[in-house]
Amino acid sequence: SEYVDPRPRPPVVAIMGHVDHGKTTLLDTLRQSSIVDQEFGGITQHIGAFSVTVGKDKLTFLDTPGHAAFISMRSRGAHSTDIVVLVVAADDGVMEQTVESINLAKEANVPIIVAVNKIDKPQADVERAKRMLTQYSVQVEDHGGDVQVVPISALKGTNVDTLMEAILVQAELMELKSDYSGPVEGVVIESSTDTHRGKLCTVLVQCGTLKKGAILVAGSSTCRVRAMFNDKGAPVQEATPSTPVEVLGWRELPSAGDVIIQVSSEKEASQITYHRMQKEEEKKAKEDFTVI
Ligand code: GTP
Ligand code: NA
């Protein structure tokens, strides 16, 4: 598609790595660095993604269980991640799910930045971790490659700012751009039902600018956007590319990984969902038939 209003957009970053290597701790530390400039009552919402501001730059982190989200989005054809931060514990080095993460990132053609974590531990061995990575074809810097490696302690916050700089360097190389005008495209990051607020869904806007009143389709769900809230829980009027936003007004609850498109009328929205549901039923009927 042709750009109408292309402008730079923040990178969308996923944190991946082996069990207990420190993904959640890193996300917590990153989120805390964004609480300082948060504008709304000191409440951090969990909406499945959050943005951090570094100087005049912004980064968006996906805050969903890495593997599952990545795989489910890929299987639906949604491409949500620009950069993978691969967390490798400096005491353990490369483990089974480190290798899985490397393979997922490579298959999706998403560049990797390595965060060698837990450098505060006495058993930490950053050089060993680097050598192990090269054995799994991650061409790290200082070993003839250009994959950035940042030794960090997610727990103590050591070098986390350097990691953010490294992500911004990578993002700049990629010249990430999106159209800020035209129909919205995005992806569902999370969805849930709230007793008071109804059906909620976190949308990562990828193209266009999402505004109140927009009509959206995701899977077989439709929505007229009634209200939007940012990752700090503050009401917002619009959401631009790479921005995660909580959207209220869904008739049915979409699923994480669903692709979102904006349409021009509710009639068009229901035509699309009717079509999709029919296809689903045909598929089911065929499957039932095969089983018999
Ligand atoms: P899963 O979600 O279960 O895969 O784990 P995770 O990758 O999210 O790891 P998590 O952040 O839960 O950290 C696992 C353990 O390692 C916790 O006890 C953390 O406190 C500890 N940990 C994480 N980062 C560091 C670090 O930089 N230094 C030290 N010493 N411990 C850390
Ligand atoms: Na853990």
Ligand code: MG
């Ligand atoms: Mg975790």
